[in-house]
Each structure stands twice: as structure tokens, then as C-alpha cells.
Amino acid sequence: MERFRFPVTVRYLEVDAQGVVFNMWYLGYFDEALNGYLAHCGHPYPKLIASGTDVQLVHTELDYKAGVRWGDPLVIEVSTARIGNTSFTLDFQAKVGDTVACAASTVYVTVDAKELTKKRVPDDLRAGLLG
Amino acid sequence: MERFRFPVTVRYLEVDAQGVVFNMWYLGYFDEALNGYLAHCGHPYPKLIASGTDVQLVHTELDYKAGVRWGDPLVIEVSTARIGNTSFTLDFQAKVGDTVACAASTVYVTVDAKELTKKRVPDDLRAGLLG
Amino acid sequence: MERFRFPVTVRYLEVDAQGVVFNMWYLGYFDEALNGYLAHCGHPYPKLIASGTDVQLVHTELDYKAGVRWGDPLVIEVSTARIGNTSFTLDFQAKVGDTVACAASTVYVTVDAKELTKKRVPDDLRAGLLG
Amino acid sequence: MERFRFPVTVRYLEVDAQGVVFNMWYLGYFDEALNGYLAHCGHPYPKLIASGTDVQLVHTELDYKAGVRWGDPLVIEVSTARIGNTSFTLDFQAKVGDTVACAASTVYVTVDAKELTKKRVPDDLRAGLLG
Numbered sequence: 001m002e003r004f005r006f007p008v009t010v011r012y013l014e015v016d017a018q019g020v021v022f023n024m025w026y027l028g029y030f031d032e033a034l035n036g037y038l039a040h041c042g043h044p045y046p047k048l049i050a051s052g053t054d055v056q057l058v059h060t061e062l063d064y065k066a067g068v069r070w071g072d073p074l075v076i077e078v079s080t081a082r083i084g085n086t087s088f089t090l091d092f093q094a095k096v097g098d099t100v101a102c103a104a105s106t107v108y109v110t111v112d113a114k115e116l117t118k119k120r121v122p123d124d125l126r127a128g129l130l131g
Numbered sequence: 132m133e134r135f136r137f138p139v140t141v142r143y144l145e146v147d148a149q150g151v152v153f154n155m156w157y158l159g160y161f162d163e164a165l166n167g168y169l170a171h172c173g174h175p176y177p178k179l180i181a182s183g184t185d186v187q188l189v190h191t192e193l194d195y196k197a198g199v200r201w202g203d204p205l206v207i208e209v210s211t212a213r214i215g216n217t218s219f220t221l222d223f224q225a226k227v228g229d230t231v232a233c234a235a236s237t238v239y240v241t242v243d244a245k246e247l248t249k250k251r252v253p254d255d256l257r258a259g260l261l262g
Numbered sequence: 263m264e265r266f267r268f269p270v271t272v273r274y275l276e277v278d279a280q281g282v283v284f285n286m287w288y289l290g291y292f293d294e295a296l297n298g299y300l301a302h303c304g305h306p307y308p309k310l311i312a313s314g315t316d317v318q319l320v321h322t323e324l325d326y327k328a329g330v331r332w333g334d335p336l337v338i339e340v341s342t343a344r345i346g347n348t349s350f351t352l353d354f355q356a357k358v359g360d361t362v363a364c365a366a367s368t369v370y371v372t373v374d375a376k377e378l379t380k381k382r383v384p385d386d387l388r389a390g391l392l393g
Numbered sequence: 394m395e396r397f398r399f400p401v402t403v404r405y406l407e408v409d410a411q412g413v414v415f416n417m418w419y420l421g422y423f424d425e426a427l428n429g430y431l432a433h434c435g436h437p438y439p440k441l442i443a444s445g446t447d448v449q450l451v452h453t454e455l456d457y458k459a460g461v462r463w464g465d466p467l468v469i470e471v472s473t474a475r476i477g478n479t480s481f482t483l484d485f486q487a488k489v490g491d492t493v494a495c496a497a498s499t500v501y502v503t504v505d506a507k508e509l510t511k512k513r514v515p516d517d518l519r520a521g522l523l524g
Contacts, residue, residue, distance in 0.1 A: 009271065009294070012147065012153070012293055013147060013290050015147060015148045016143065016144060016146060016148070017143070017147070019148050022143070023424070024144060024417045024420035024424070027416055028273055028415075028417050031274055031275065031417070032271070032274070035274070056457075058457050059454070059455065060416075060454070061453070061454045062452065062453050062454075064450060064452070070148065140402065140425070142424070143425070143428070144421050144424065154289055154319050154322075155286045155287065155288075155289035155290050155293070156286065157286075158286035158289065159284075159404055159406050162285070162286070162404070162406065166405070177464075187326075188285050189325065190323070190325050191323070191324050192322070192323045192324075193321065194320065194321050195318075195319060195320050202439075274410070274415075275415045275417060277410045278405065278410070279412050284406045332410065
């Protein structure tokens, strides 16, 4: 499906003594991009919760390829990589122009919003994630 | 009263592109030191909440005097500056050795832990803060 | 002068266990707004540095008035409060609609960008800050 | 080899609206633990830099297994998983008692401290990492 693009503002405080964004902040950026992506797919997080489904990050892999500096126009591209029975996987690319600074693959499980027990990915969420 | 001393570990990620701790993190350090101080005064935060009292930061003033670097052995000194009817003020000094890097004066109001409405500083908390 | 308005995106990770933005993050927001304001005044930070002047935060006072939640459309309003010989003071208001969540008054000194010694506020920066 | 154990203090600000440590902070904890581990292995980071070698995180995988709350006595266990020609891999486990909250496997490349170009893992660092 078409790539969803989510712009992120790098904060000065996120840049470390080496002058580039410290590695952990990408997980913060991707979390914001996840929410933008869910909304883009027709399932904004508050609506998802209200419908009885929550998502939990259970696994993520990150590859760091280039540094990002304060002021760089960072964009997070998000796409659905896989939808399983009780989980789905998203791919993230943090890019400045055409340069990929950090790429990630992240697995979320769908859980009951109250009990926090695993549940099947609801059909409408599944359809939304498939675009 | 005797100064309470609370050691804090500076994290690499808290150091900015200029090589010193970014200004906002001191509020994080002071928040940890507040909790250490409350425990030191006989009122650990969970006990305070259980007794029906919560504290809310309503005002803080910070003076920045010297930079702190990663690896510096930072200690936060805390003392009670004033206890009013529904609030109390603590003084904080973030020090490396004898050098004060940042000094703050912070006002907390005491509130009902459930209603979050202002309440009188309980007598036992008052006594604890006075040492 | 007219209020400069700088929108800020609250990140989920900035919201604490009480469901509102943790107090320290406002200093991060105000730092971003400072840079937006400097650019708005005709002195973007890189240009300022290139011209031989840097600014250092030496004092800040914050009043916390209301909680901000994830998803709230936060805007930082910035205005020049005072310009002295070697320092200037900015006022910040973090607002959601008409509600002020946090107000701050912050003093910056101007320093030589290399020596980091105090210097007079340059005339062109002074003019820019006065609008 | 024997597990190196590095205690970490969870800060209140690192706990999110769900009452548990937000996912990204583990990368901050592991970064601190890396430095503790390097020192434990006889190669404290400043000494490593002075000897002409720096390390760069290029890949990390994290599995999230349980939530950590404010006040939990968190310990990071670190061990060497593999040493290659120009990289080494460390395993991290963030534990509260016997419960693993988050496990990670992280690849670092060794680079020339000035040129930041890849270099062979120096023999003495290699020996240190092998214990």
C-alpha cells in the first residue's frame, strides 16, 4: 500500500553530545507515527480503545544507518508488513529526504482493552491496516 | 535542619550537543529528590497517598550556574524552606562537589488524594518536613 | 508586540502516570518555542551563532495552572518581557485554547559564541526582539 | 561468562499513562549499562576513546515481556554474546527480581574515534569483553 508519511520535529534536547539524535528517541517518534498511522487507517487510538481493543508493543528491531541533526526535516514512513491472528507488524523508516536514518520493524499484539488479554485482530482494524 | 543529600546518576542521553545536561532534566532530578526527601522525612510517597494526601508542584524557580557533564557525581541537596497553610516550599541544590550547578525553589500544594482539592498540610507531614 | 504562537505536539511518552504532561517537559517545549521565536524575530539560532552570539538560559520561573493531556492542541505563546544590557527576558504561555496550562518567565544572557563570556545584547538582536 | 549486573533507578517521568515504563527508556537504561559493562571489562568509555576506538550502536532487537513500575528495583544484566571482526554483540536483560521485563540483543561496531570509520575490534577490548 501507499506509504503513510508522518513528519516529526526533532527537539534540541533529543540531540546528544555527538550532535545527533540519541538512539532511544526513535522509539518515541515511531510511537507518535503509529498513532498517526492508526488514525490514517480509520482507527484513531481513542476509537480503538472505545471499541474494546488495545495494542501492545512486544517486539521491535531497529537498524541505525545515519545520524539526524537538530533542524533536519524528519519524516517517518509507516507501512503494514504483516497481519497475523493476534498481532500485526509495521515497518517504520525515519528519513531525511531520501536518506534512511533508522529503520524499524515492530510487532504489536492486539489485546482486550480492559483485561489486557490477547485477542484476534478485529476485522475492521485488519481491513484498515491493509488499506 | 540538616541537609538531605540524594545522589543522582546523570544519563548520557540527558547531555545535549553542548556537552552539558540540558536544562529541563534538573526538574526530573528534583522530582526524584523530592521523593527521597519525603521518605527521609518519614512520609514515603505511597504512604502519603494512602493517608489521603497528594502533593502538586505549582511553582518553581531555577537558577543555572554551571554545567554538569556525563559522569559527574551529582548530588541533590534538599531542605524545607517554608511551610504554609496549604503549601510548602523546598529548596534544591544540584551540586558536583562544592559547585552548585542549579538551584531551585519549589512550591507544592497539598491536595486531597482523590478529589485533588487543596487541603491543609497534615500535622504529621508538617512535623516530618520540619525534621 | 503581537504574540508569537508556536504549536507543539505533545508526545505520549511525555504524559506521566497521572495522565498529564510531566512538569519538566514544558522546559523542552519552551526551548523549541525560543528557537521559533528567534527565527520569527529575524535571528534564527544558526545565524545568531554565525554572527558570534550565543544565548544561555540562566533563570526561569514556572507556574503550573492546568494539566495537558496527550492529543491536546498545545500552543506556546512567546513575547519579549524585557531587554537589559547583557540579558533579555521572554514570557512563555503554554495554552490549550484559552486555558493557560503553564506560564514561564525566562532570562537569557547573551554570550560570545566562542568564549562563552557575557556580551552586550547586539543591536540587531535587540531590534528583532522588540519587533 | 558471569553476568554483569547494573542497577538502574526508574524515574517517575519514565512511567507513562499506563503506569509502566514507556518502551523507549529501556534503550537509555541499556546505554548506561553498556558503559558500566565496558568499565567492568577494563575499558571505561573515556579510556576507550583515548585509545582511539569508539563504538556505535548499529542494530538492536528488543522483546518486551512485563511492565516495570516506578519504585521497582530494576537491574540490567549484560553479557557478551558474540565478537566479530569489526563488531560485537551484547545481550541485555532488564529484570525485577527474577522477572525479565525486557530483553535486548545489540550490535555495536568499533570505529576509529576520530574518522568514525570501521576498525577491527582491538585485541585488548576483545579480551576484556570475553572476560
